[in-house]
Structures are given as C-alpha cells and as structure tokens.
Amino acid sequence: MHYRRFGKTNLLLSVFSLGTMRCLSSELEARKTIQHAIALGINHLETARGYGKSEQYLGNIIKTQLDVPREQLYITTKVPPTPDADLMRQWLDESLERLQLDYLDCLAIHGINTWEHLAWVESETGCMQVLTEAVAQGRVRHLGFSTHAPLEIILATLNTDLFEFVNLHYYYFFQRHAAAIELAHNKNMGIFIISPSDKGGRLYTPPPKLEQLCHPFSPLELNYRFLLADRRITTLSVGPANPDELTVPLKVANQDEPLTAMEIEALLRLETQAKNALETDHCHQCYACLPCPENIHIPEVLRLRNLAVAYDMTDFSQYRYQMFENAGHWFAGVKGNHCTDCGDCLPRCPHELDIPALLSDTHQRLNGPPRRRLWE
Template identity: 70%
Template sequence: MLYRRFGKTNLNLSVFSLGTMRCLESAEVVQKTIATAIELGINHLETAKAYGKSEEYLGLALQSLALPRNQFYLTTKLPPTPKQAQIQEWLDQSLTRLKLDYLDCLAIHGINTWEHLDWVQSEGCLLAIQEAISQGKVRYLGFSTHGSLELILAAIKTNLFDFVNLHYYYFWQRNQAAIALAHQQDMGVFIISPADKGGKLYTPSETLQNLCRPFSPLELNYRFLLSDRRITTLSVGAAKPEELITPLQIADRDEPLNEQEQTVFRRLEAHFNQNLTDTRCSQCYQCLPCPEQINIPEVLRLRNLAVAYDMTDYGQYRYRMFENAGHWFPGKKGNRCTSCGDCLPRCPENLDIPTLLQDTHQRLNGSPRRRLWEE
C-alpha cells in the first residue's frame, strides 16, 4: 500500500480509502471488512450521517477491534445547513455513534447547489464548525460534491476547505479543472466511487473488456487515477472483505502510465470516435441551460458510452436516477425535450440534440432508481 499527503492537512493517507456507504449488512460483516482493510494497509475510513447505520456499525467495529487511535484516520460527512445548533447536534450525534472523541476530517456532505454553498458560508454554520475545531472535536474541514464544475471551483476558491471529495474518472473528466485548482491550493483530493460511478467497471461489457486487454477496465481506471499525483486517495466501497482484494492488487502502482497502458487508452479513444462518428457529444456544455431542465451533456455522455462501448447497463443505472435523486443527480430525462431548438445554435458539433435525447431515452429508460441510502 502506498500513502500520500492529504494536502494541507498533512495527514498521510493510504491511496485507497474504505468508503462505508455499502457497509450496511451487519455490525459483524462491517467489523470483518474494516479489519481486513486495516490489515491490507488502508488507514482512512470514510462514512456519513446519511449512510443508514454505517456510523453506528463503524463505531462498534472500531471499539471491538480496539485499534489505537493513531493507526487510522476517519472522515464523516454532515449535510449543509445554515443552522449553527443543527451542525452542533449532528456532530455530537456522529461522534457518539462512532464512539470517538474527535474526527480527523469533517466534510460537508453534498455542496451540490449554490444555496448549499451559501449555507456553509453563513455565519451560523461556520461558527459551529470553527467552535468544533477549537474544541478539538474536528481537525480538518472539507466538502463532498456532486455539483457543477462552476460550483466546485467557487467552493474551492472560498479557502474554507482543506480537502474535497469529488467525481473524476477516465470516462468522466469534466472535473479536471477542479482537480488542478485544488492541487494548486494544496487541498487533499478524494475521488468518489471510481469503480461504480466511474462506469460499473466491476461488471464491464464484453466490448469494453476486449478493448482494454490485456488489462481489465477497472485496473485501467485505477491506474489512470493513481498515476495522477495530484490525487490523494480513491474510495473503495467494499461491503464485505473479499471486495477489497481486486482493487488493492494495484495499491502500489502509482508510476506514470507505461507505453502498453497508453496504447490501450489510445485504442479506447479511437474506437470511441469511430463508433459515434457524427453523433459524438464532446461534453462542452455549451448547450446549457435547457428550458426543460434536461441535463443534456450528461444524457448524451451516457449515450456516448452505450453506443461506443456497449456500456448500456451503466447508462441505464445512471439515466434512471434522473428525476429521482434530487440535487444529487439533477436534471430531467431526454423525453422531456420539446424540440424548442434553443440548444441547436450553441452546439459546436451541430448535433441534432432533440433526436439524440429521444434516442437516449429509448435506449436507457426503465424503472427509476434512487441513491443507495434512500432505497
């Protein structure tokens, strides 16, 4: 296992962190998963108030394992709120469930809207956090986000935060500028769910598997991220011990991409362009805003992946969250398009966006999905 400095916190975190959103089966399984993670070199555990019984199970596991406090770092997350008393109450409840005296890191969970950022900057919220830090209950403050790139950049520029948890993968590089700015400001960078949100790469399509040979798609995505030294740590959302084995096989592989890996990435790019031809969305985001609030770039990104790499299962998984996950996955589905034409003159590729939105809906729509902890 390799370790990297988590930005200005100066914490030395393992390059893989155990994310516990899926650690919900039982206290016993959670304890075994944590014990295995620690044994394999992971020293950073991440949870949230919103993850069902995750904090409670994690607290019981840490108590049973009797790990010395200096052998692990722990992050939990609390929702944004402008209310000072609410933050104080939530924080004390989390510490009680975790059976800890202090948190190494506290993250505001989901700065996904401009209103959320305003709440965090409000006097009440900041006072509560500053007081918790002065009392020794919290060491460092960060935020997680599923928001727009513009919002993430604005949050980073406030200089309120020591680290950021965000989405960034080979198949979704929109947040490249946020990674660069966070690094420039010496913030720790934590990548959310690279296996799952990064493309359901633990169950890749046959097309994607063949294109990535001799590597697996999951291995390539991990290597893409680990080779980027601006990134501190990647989340592994293991629900049971055996799910740690595959990702941690490359936990000591953070060297620059070698020629064979670069050749595969070039093959992926060439196949992508050849299969999409004149329907390829370049993800420039110039089509927004949409009068019907359709998240056009994300809808068409999912179409890109389904058409180019047969990543239909992943596309359906994400597409079905539209209109069902609130600010965690905002936007309307493609069938809401009225063919008003507002987006057409703004598209540099001159795509027939209304037709492509309807095509995506036909390919990917089905039973709606919610976020894991809401199911």
C-alpha cells in the same frame, strides 16, 4: 499499499480509502470488512451521517474490535449542509457519539450540490461557524466537503478557501471536473475520488467490448491506474460490501507510477473507438448547450449515450439515466423525453449535433424503472 499526503492536512493516507456506505448488512460483516481493509494497509475509513447504521457499526468496531491503535487510523464522517447552526451542532454531537470518538480526523460537509448549499456555507451565522468552533476545540481536526455539483459550483466552493480537502467525481469516463482537480491541487488541498469503480462506469462488471478494448488490463484496473498515476490525487474510495470485494481493487495499491506505454496505448484505443463508433453523433462534453429551458442535463444524458454506443456500457448508462428525476440535487436534471424540440441548444453546439433527436434516442435506449441513491 502506498500512501500520499492529503494536501494541507498533512495526513498520510493510503491511496485507497474504505468507504463504509455498503457495510450495512450487519455489524459482523462490517467488522470483517474493516479489519481486512486495515490488515491490507488501508488507514482511512470514511462514513457519513446518512449511511444507515454505518457510523454506529464503525464506532463499535473502532472501540473494541481493532488490533491497531486509534491514532494509526484516520476517520472521516460527513454531515449535510444546513443554514441552521444549532442543527449542525446537534448533528456533529450525534456523529461523535455514534462513532464513540473524542475527535474526528476529518469532517466533510456532505453534498455542497447547489448554489443555495454554498450560500449556507458562506453565511457568517450558518453551519461553518459551528464547524470552525469544533476545530478550535479539537473535536474536528480538518474540514472538507463532498460534492455532486456542477463544475461551476465546485470551483466557487474551492475558491472560498474554507476547506482543506474535497471529495468529488473524476474518472477516465468522466473528466469534466479536471479543472476542479487542478484548482484543488493548486490550493494544496487533499483530493479524494468518489466511487471510481461504480460511478466510474460499473467497471467491476464490464461488457465484453470494453474488456477487449482495455486488454491486457481490466477496465477497472485501467481506470484505477489512470487515477493513481495522477500525483495530484491523494486517495480513491473503495466501498466493499464484504472482505472479498477488496481483493481486486487493492491489486494496484502499490502501482502509482506514471502510465506505461501499454496503458497509454489502451487508453488511445478507447478514444479511437469512441470517435469511430459515434462519428458525427459524438457529444464532446463542452457544455455549450446549457442551460436547457426544460432542465435537461443535456451533456450528461449524451455522455451516457456515448458510453452505451461506443463501449456497450448500456447497463451502467441505464443505471445512471434512471436516477434522473429520482435523486434530487444529488443527480440533477430531467430525462431526455422532456425535450420540446424548441431548438434553443442547436446554435450553441459547436459540433452541430441534432440534440433533440439524440435526446430522444437516448431515452429509448436507457429509460427504465426509477433508481435512487444506495442509502435511500
């Protein structure tokens, strides 16, 4: 296991962090998973108020069932944004009580996803007042935020200079947030990548075409290496449901050198495949088509189509597409079938895509039963 400095917090974190969102089946299974992760060198454990009994399980395990001192572990929990200072104070108290801790190494505001959330944070009488007091009291040592927001909101939140670290989405198959990675790095912030195996493409169950394109590497390994080779990034989330699910990710826990020639060649094959398979229907993710009058997240809809057509990543694309209209601000926007063919987006697309036709095609390919976020 390799370790990296978590930005201005100066914490030395393992390059993989244990996310406990899926450690929900039982406290026994959670204990086995956490103990195994620590034995393999993971020193950063992350949970959240919203993750079912995760805080409670983790608190019991830290208190009585670990072979390492508390001081050798870094514990992060997350609480939602709120304009109510008293409510934030209550939530912080409850999290510390469930975790059975006197202090948190890191606390993140969980999901600054909208401009309204950011306004709550910036308010002089809102939740940040409570969290600043908690830092002064030693109950919280470092403050950060997690986000599923559009890039513009992420950049604005980073520019408040209120936080020491950020949890965000960024993967080989989703590089929209590259500017946020760069800004956070320039501000000396810790950078924590959310769910690179699942949200990064469900790469633990890749389609045969994607496996062939990535050979001799697995798609999961190649995505991990894409991220670990970037020295601006501190740590990647791994969220196992049981100890066995740690085996594959941690095979690359000591491989954080620059990309090799063979790895670069595999990534170039992926680029070539997308270009050849999508031809003139290739959405280049410039976001010039937004805003959409019907609130369709056109670039994300078409990104999912790109993945399904180019790499046969239909399972992943359906999984994400079916979350539109079912996950609120965590996955904003509506499905492609809401397109009214108004043509508003057409003159703004630099590649002259027939966006209404592509939205309709995507809906036919990917629509299915509604999906919700895991903890719901």
